[in-house]
Amino acid sequence: MSYVKLDVGRNLVVRAKHDSDLVEFLTELAKKNRIMAATFTAIGALKHAKLGFYDQKTLEYLETVLSSPQEIASCIGNISMKEGQAFVHAHAVLADRDGNTKAGHLLAGKVFAAEIHLIELLGTKLVRKNDAVTGLSIWDTKV
Amino acid sequence: MSYVKLDVGRNLVVRAKHDSDLVEFLTELAKKNRIMAATFTAIGALKHAKLGFYDQKTLEYLETVLSSPQEIASCIGNISMKEGQAFVHAHAVLADRDGNTKAGHLLAGKVFAAEIHLIELLGTKLVRKNDAVTGLSIWDTKV
């Protein structure tokens, strides 16, 4: 079973910058604060967004562009290391003005307002490596 | 970058009261236990619910009323201080009997059953103040 036991580091409560890209904002937050492993949740609203679906056959991302404002009904993600850099992996459920939803891998999202709770994890390095079976960059956590 | 570093306080696992309103229940939980900052997740089911979408142009909430029972597929939120009182901010994804979803800001939801995990955060006060750009009451976390 592939897991790592980590210790809790900093707990950060963050207000994402208005008009920033949420994924870039989180990446910058990690880099500036030397966060190498973390998990986070976020709620708020986006001006527009781009979601991804990973095609399990072609091993490529399909994109869904949402050009209208969306509530971030849910955003769950993590930060780990990929090619020596902090890498953000986030999934989101977005809702439009009628409460209708689209969801998937959060590729981009322009922040109207967003509240993030990030739990830093300390200890063993959490590193992504290419995986032949899925074509994804997954954690090298064989223990 | 606007964030606050907080320490982890109490970890509470809570069963929401049958027939209570989930938002009011969380507010009361915070007040009774003097919780001034926290994040939480919840799953369960509601008898009926009201979701909000914040119109980024008119700066007003639109409401979606769901009068039939719903699974709480996801609920992510936080507690902070607003005008001297504990204030609950929660977003939810709800699913009907066919698995179809509606999502947004959780304005109200009558509890059938709900399981909450709340992480109290201690340290700097997490206070909401009116924000001119968004019209929202957001965290005053300039650090």
Added chain:
Amino acid sequence: MSYVKLDVGRNLVVRAKHDSDLVEFLTELAKKNRIMAATFTAIGALKHAKLGFYDQKTLEYLETVLSSPQEIASCIGNISMKEGQAFVHAHAVLADRDGNTKAGHLLAGKVFAAEIHLIELLGTKLVRKNDAVTGLSIWDTKV
């Protein structure tokens, strides 16, 4: 108010096994590591899945079968004890290739890839018992 205050135990970051069932994988993770109480979040993708909706009148689960690949846009859950065994309760929001969602109680889901963050909770036992009002097995957390 029915809650228990628990202490944070191990923080595990877990990559679920390709082709395992996510609910069974989490159950096995708990049993092998003697985890008796925990909360978790997960993101990733499933090859296929089965979601449940609890009918609040008949007190029975209705099932929605999703036979095509899905992103795990959100998965929130917990582990507690039921009849002396570790029991996983998870809700999920799943998204198809167009970003369209189905959500509910996660009954089964074949893992393509999944990243789990689990927070073990220590202290008072978190035990499920049958509840006459809902017909569900809920936490016996009268405090």
